Structure formats: C-alpha cells, structure tokens
Amino acid sequence: MSSYVYxxxxxxxxxxxxxxxxxxxxxxxxxxxxxxAKRIAGPGIRVLDIGCGTGGVTLACARRGARVTGLDKDAxxxxxxxxxxxxxxxxxxxxxxxVMELEDEVAPSxxxxxxxxxxxxxxxxxxxxxxxRQAREALVPGGRLLLAxxxxxxxxxxxxxxxxxxxxxxxxxxxxxxxxxxxxxxLAEEVRAAGxxxxxxxxxxxxxxxxxxxxxxxxx
Amino acid sequence: MTLPGRFxxxxxxxxxxxxxxxxxxxxxxxxxPGPNAPVLLSGNFTLTVDRxxxxxxxxxxxxxxxxxxxxxxxxxxGGGHLTHHDVIAVLRSSGIGERVxxxxxxxxQLAATGVExxxxxxxxxxxxxxxxxxLEDLPAFLDRGQRVKHSERLMRFPLWERMEMALxxxxxxxxxxxxxxxxLLGATTAFIxxxxxxxxxxxxxxxxxxxxxxxxxxxxxxxxxxxxxxxLAITADMALHGPNLLHIGVLGAAxxxxxxxxxxxxxxxxxxxxxxxxxxxxRFDLVLNAERCTGVADCVQVCPRDxxxxxxxxxxxxxxxxxxxxxCGACVVQCPEDALxxxxxxxxxxxxTQIRATxxxxxxxxxxxxxxxxxxxEDQAAAEAPRRD
Numbered sequence: 001m002s003s004y005v006y007x008x009x010x011x012x013x014x015x016x017x018x019x020x021x022x023x024x025x026x027x028x029x030x031x032x033x034x035x036x037a038k039r040i041a042g043p044g045i046r047v048l049d050i051g052c053g054t055g056g057v058t059l060a061c062a063r064r065g066a067r068v069t070g071l072d073k074d075a076x077x078x079x080x081x082x083x084x085x086x087x088x089x090x091x092x093x094x095x096x097x098x099v100m101e102l103e104d105e106v107a108p109s110x111x112x113x114x115x116x117x118x119x120x121x122x123x124x125x126x127x128x129x130x131x132x133r134q135a136r137e138a139l140v141p142g143g144r145l146l147l148a149x150x151x152x153x154x155x156x157x158x159x160x161x162x163x164x165x166x167x168x169x170x171x172x173x174x175x176x177x178x179x180x181x182x183x184x185x186x187l188a189e190e191v192r193a194a195g196x197x198x199x200x201x202x203x204x205x206x207x208x209x210x211x212x213x214x215x216x217x218x219x220x
Numbered sequence: 221m222t223l224p225g226r227f228x229x230x231x232x233x234x235x236x237x238x239x240x241x242x243x244x245x246x247x248x249x250x251x252x253p254g255p256n257a258p259v260l261l262s263g264n265f266t267l268t269v270d271r272x273x274x275x276x277x278x279x280x281x282x283x284x285x286x287x288x289x290x291x292x293x294x295x296x297x298g299g300g301h302l303t304h305h306d307v308i309a310v311l312r313s314s315g316i317g318e319r320v321x322x323x324x325x326x327x328x329q330l331a332a333t334g335v336e337x338x339x340x341x342x343x344x345x346x347x348x349x350x351x352x353x354x355l356e357d358l359p360a361f362l363d364r365g366q367r368v369k370h371s372e373r374l375m376r377f378p379l380w381e382r383m384e385m386a387l388x389x390x391x392x393x394x395x396x397x398x399x400x401x402x403x404l405l406g407a408t409t410a411f412i413x414x415x416x417x418x419x420x421x422x423x424x425x426x427x428x429x430x431x432x433x434x435x436x437x438x439x440x441x442x443x444x445x446x447x448x449x450x451x452l453a454i455t456a457d458m459a460l461h462g463p464n465l466l467h468i469g470v471l472g473a474a475x476x477x478x479x480x481x482x483x484x485x486x487x488x489x490x491x492x493x494x495x496x497x498x499x500x501x502x503r504f505d506l507v508l509n510a511e512r513c514t515g516v517a518d519c520v521q522v523c524p525r526d527x528x529x530x531x532x533x534x535x536x537x538x539x540x541x542x543x544x545x546x547x548c549g550a551c552v553v554q555c556p557e558d559a560l561x562x563x564x565x566x567x568x569x570x571x572x573t574q575i576r577a578t579x580x581x582x583x584x585x586x587x588x589x590x591x592x593x594x595x596x597x598e599d600q601a602a603a604e605a606p607r608r609d
Binding site for chain 2: 073074079096098099101
C-alpha cells in the first residue's frame with residue numbers, strides 16, 4: 001500500500017492535468033484561457049506562452065490565428081499539448097525549456113505578446129524577476145505582457161471563506177494530479193520593477209484569478 | 221525545537237518519508253566556503269538536505285538545492301521531477317557564478333536518470349561531474365581532492381537503511397491486519413497477528429540481499445514469509461487461548477494477505493532490485509548496440525550496480541553483470557551515442573528518446589503519452605540501427 005502511495009506521488013500525470021485544473025478552478029479555467037487569448041491574440045500576432053503546460057492558453061491563441069510558441073520544462077506536458085494541437089489541426093512551436101533558459105531559447109524582440117497563466121506563482125522570487133526581465137527582452141517595443149494567476153480575496157473574511165471553499169477542491173486536485181497552485185500577491189509591483197509600463201491589475205471576470213497586463217515601453 | 225515539533229519531524233523522516241517534504245531551493249553555505257570551494261548539488265527533500273548538512277559538518281562547500289518537489293534525488297530524477305532544467309535554474313538563479321572562481325559542479329550520481337549532464341554543460345558553461353552515489357561518501361570524496369572511487373559509484377543497502385525501509389513498510393502492512401483481526405478475534409489476537417507480520421517484515425529486510433525478490437523465485441520469499449508469520453502468530457495465540465480453528469484460519473489468512481501486499485513492490489523500495497509494479501510485470505532488459513559505442517563510458521560512471529564495464533582492448537563498453545541491472549535507465553539517458561536501450565520480452569524496444577521524454581515513469585505517463593504502437597515500429601528500427609543520423 002505504501003508502494004501505491006509512493007508511485008502515485010512519483011507519477012506525473014500531464015494527461016490528467018486539464019481535468020485537475022477544471023476541478024480546482026470550479027470549471028472556470030477554459031473561460032480564463034479564452035479571456036486571455038481574446039485580449040492578446042489575433043491573426044499573425046506572435047505569442048509566447050511561458051510555462052504553457054498542456055497548452056490551454058497557447059491553443060486558445062492559435063485558434064484566433066496567432067503564431068504561437070509554447071515553452072515548458074515538462075516533456076510530458078508538452079507531449080499532451082502537441083497531441084491536442086494535432087487533433088485540432090493547429091500549428092504551434094513547442095519548446096522544452098525551463099523559465100531560467102529563456103535567454104537560450106528566445107531571441108530579443110521576437111514576439112508581439114507574452115502570456116503566462118498560473119506559472120508565475122510556481123517560481124521563486126528570483127526566478128520570477130529573471131523571467132519578467134526576459135519576457136520584456138523577448139517583446140518588441142510596445143509589445144504586450146499578460147499574466148494570470150490565482151489570487152485570494154482581499155478582505156480577511158472573504159479570504160477565510162475562500163480557503164474553506166477551496167480546500168476540498170485543492171485536495172481532490174492534488175490526489176488526482178499531484179498539482180498544486182499557490183495564490184500570490186504583489187505581481188503587478190514585480191512587473192513594474194522589471195521595467196514594464198502601463199501596468200494594470202484586475203480581477204478576471206471568471207473565478208479567483210488576477211490578471212496583470214503591461215507593455216514594453218517604446219523608448220527602449 | 222520543541223518536543224512536539226521534534227516528534228513531528230521524526231514522524232516525517234520515518235513513517236511518513238514516502239511523502240514528499242520540501243525545503244526551500246537555492247544556495248546554502250556549508251562551513252565557510254570561499255571562491256575555490258567545491259559546488260555540490262542536491263534536491264530539496266528535507267531529509268536529504270538535513271543529512272547532507274550533518275555529514276558535511278567540518279568541511280567548506282557550497283550546496284545548491286535544486287527544486288525536486290520535495291522528493292529524494294533518485295526518485296525525483298526517475299519520475300521527471302529533477303531534470304537538467306531544474307539544475308540550470310538553480311545554477312542561474314542562485315548567483316553561485318559570482319561566489320566562486322571555478323566552474324565545476326558535482327551532481328549526485330543518482331540524478332543521472334533524469335539530469336542530462338551534457339545539456340547543463342552546453343547551456344551554462346559549467347563542467348558537470350558525477351559525485352558519489354551516496355551522501356555518506358561525500359566527506360571522503362572531498363578530502364581526496366574530489367575524485368570518486370569505483371566503490372562509491374555502487375549502491376549499498378546497509379542494515380540501518382534496510383531497517384528504515386522495514387519501518388516504512390511494517391506499519392502500513394500491519395495496520396489493516398490489526399483492525400480486521402481486532403474486530404474478528406479481539407485485541408490480544410490482533411496484537412499477536414500484527415506483531416508476527418511486522419517481525420517477518422523486519423526479518424525479510426534483515427536477510428536482504430540473500431532472499432530473492434525478483435523473478436519467479438520471489439514467490440518463495442513471500443510464501444515463506446506467510447508461513448513463518450502464520451506459525452509465529454498461531455503458536456503465540458495457542459499458548460494464550462488454546463487451539464481454536466477459527467483463530468488459526470484467520471491468522472493464516474491475515475499473514476498471507478500481508479505478504480501479498482508486500483509483493484506489490486517490496487523490490488522497488490530497495491536499491492538492489494528492479495521495481496516490479498513499475499513495469500506491470502512486462503520484463504525488459506538492457507541492450508548494448510555495440511556498433512554505436514565509442515567508449516566514452518559515461519554509462520559506466522553512472523551505473524549504481526556495476527553492470528557496465530569498459531573493455532580496454534576493444535575501447536568499448538560491455539555489459540558484464542546483466543543480472544544485477546535494476547533498470548534505472550541512467551546509462552541509457554547519459555549515452556551521447558544512443559548506444560543503449562531496453563528491450564521487452566515480447567521484442568518491443570524502449571528507445572533513449574522515449575526514456576528521456578518520460579523517464580522510468582511507466583505506471584504513469586508513458587502508457588498514455590506513448591501508446592504501445594509507437595513502441596514497436598520506427599523506434600525499434602532506429603534503436604537497433606548501427607548509427608544514428
């Protein structure tokens with residue numbers, strides 16, 4: 001029995017990731033992906049998805065005609081993303097690399113938009129600072145950055161209720177997929193510190209998500 | 221630490237150690253390391269980092285703690301949770317490059333199932349070497365001027381570690397038996413039955429590696445275990461309660477069921493045998509495509525079981541102890557010429573490409589990501605072709 005638990009923990013389950021995220025988000029994750037794609041993607045727009053996982057946002061952008069690149073360090077997740085793209089007949093470039101390898105994989109000023117969903121909160125602060133600097137490098141002047149992450153309600157009472165509502169779903173998601181997400185605060189500040197302009201933070205219409213949008217300034 | 225805190229830490233490091241427990245990744249100074257101190261790397265499993273810190277006391281070194289999701293190095297690397305991406309990440313984010321003048325990183329040898337050494341070198345310019353397989357050998361390795369002895373490449377399974385593993389198996393296996401026995405036959409019989417099972421589990425681990433745990437003969441071990449546990453329990457129960465057919469039958473059944481639970485994957489929790497649950501009973505063996513081998517011998521360095529050896533005359537590697545192979549896949553992942561692969565009993569092959577993409581994680585994603593069909597055709601031809609390109 002301990003052996004089963006052990007395998008369960010070892011086993012990464014990219015093919016169950018999508019299902020897990022739907023449970024954790026109370027079925028709002030597809031709406032979030034659509035929302036992100038609607039804001040940045042369009043025909044011919046070059047989009048980089050940092051930490052693309054199984055390609056939820058990447059493919060939502062591709063459906064709108066964007067030329068998408070998905071970057072993730074997990075080969076298994078990328079295999080699922082590839083299979084999903086193929087099933088829909090969508091073209092995308094998939095890169096197996098960690099966030100700390102952005103400098104090796106992404107040429108300066110080669111994207112019109114950079115998007116990242118539920119990935120920033122997985123990073124250490126120093127990694128996030130690096131990723132944001134590299135994201136800025138990767139963008140053309142005026143290019144757009146759009147980040148989405150889980151966020152807890154602002155009021156203490158709201159936070160408590162949110163924690164209680166979330167606990168069973170979080171446990172279920174962890175059992176099914178071994179995935180956890182960590183809500184984070186202060187993302188907009190970090191984006192500003194990385195040299196972005198027009199930084200705006202808002203609550204996503206669907207679910208407990210926070211959206212941070214920004215631009216790379218034209219003067220640089 | 222407070223007493224309850226200490227107790228919880230003890231629980232975490234013993235009975236609950238199959239669960240991941242993460243400590244913060246990043247750079248740690250051991251002693252007072254200077255710009256020429258060696259740089260070692262490990263995963264962020266709390267128990268490992270604690271033990272490393274203890275074993276390296278009195279030495280000066282930099283320790284890079286990579287994010288392995290709180291899982292030990294060997295299991296994390298084998299499950300795809302500790303890869304070259306995580307090594308590159310901590311090399312760059314920790315700022316170690318500014319602290320030392322050299323560019324030499326020592327990885328734990330057991331990370332070789334997941335970390336592709338050459339990719340780290342190409343991307344970061346650091347020279348990457350394989351340190352000893354076991355952390356107790358690190359002080360001697362450092363004192364010797366950072367050279368690994370052949371014996372430090374091989375996995376040992378000392379008695380104290382076997383007892384730790386028995387302590388991990390025994391409660392899980394006996395708890396259920398105890399509850400069932402208690403409800404059927406009362407507290408003393410439950411205690412006797414569960415105790416007998418626990419004694420046999422400790423005895424099996426004490427007797428390793430002299431008992432077979434792999435192949436068909438492993439059933440002798442488990443059958444023997446069931447018989448001994450039953451006899452122990454029945455003898456003790458008869459001494460207390462007199463002969464009772466119901467007691468004899470139930471105690472025998474409980475011992476048998478406990479041994480069946482053990483047989484699920486006792487072998488996989490030792491460093492001496494291949495996992496049985498991981499392959500779903502489909503046996504596979506290591507194959508060397510000798511025409512591709514150029515004798516760089518990365519595989520010999522990372523094998524923890526002394527399976528591979530360099531043939532000095534032919535300047536090629538040979539498989540010298542096929543029966544000792546535990547199918548960890550480290551040699552397959554590290555070979556720069558793709559000269560090693562696995563072949564299943566039914567003739568299908570597992571290529572280096574597939575193993576690098578999915579690690580040895582067979583129960584999980586390989587079955588889904590790589591359906592059986594792709595394991596046979598082009599890939600098989602590619603693995604067995606004399607040269608790549």
